[in-house]
Amino acid sequence: DYSKGCIASTLRAMFPHATIRTTGRGAAGEGEDGAGDGDPAGDEEGQNVLHLLRKLETQVGRQVDERALRALHNLSIRDAMEALTKVDELVSAQGGQCRNLSSILQSVCRKIEKRSSKSQKIEDRLARLAVQAG
Numbered sequence: 001d002y003s004k005g006c007i008a009s010t011l012r013a014m015f016p017h018a019t020i021r022t023t024g025r026g027a028a029g030e031g032e033d034g035a036g037d038g039d040p041a042g043d044e045e046g047q048n049v050l051h052l053l054r055k056l057e058t059q060v061g062r063q064v065d066e067r068a069l070r071a072l073h074n075l076s077i078r079d080a081m082e083a084l085t086k087v088d089e090l091v092s093a094q095g096g097q098c099r100n101l102s103s104i105l106q107s108v109c110r111k112i113e114k115r116s117s118k119s120q121k122i123e124d125r126l127a128r129l130a131v132q133a134g
Helices: 001-015 040-060 065-072 076-094 101-133
Strands: none
Touching: 001 040, 001 065, 001 076, 040 076, 065 076, 065 101, 076 101
């Protein structure tokens, strides 16, 4: 169960707001380690993010470094899934070979973060304009 502990720790680091379950779902209180208080949908999505990350690491035979994990952590769960899916596509396009998985992941995360930042700025401007007009 050492790997289960490592996975739970990684999930907690990536998604501190989510509840991390380390065993199967059971009765209330069963199968929870008590960390966090996120909603069940977020928990499942967080598990999916971690599963895809581990799949990529296994596929290329390399682990993602701390910088790449931080870049992934800065994204929402939905954006993190998008980033990992894009990285998976890029690695697959290279025949499953990748010399620097961390670099690719960081780059994709930055692009998604920049896009999200631009969207937020546009929404903020529209909200200010609506307030001024109203």
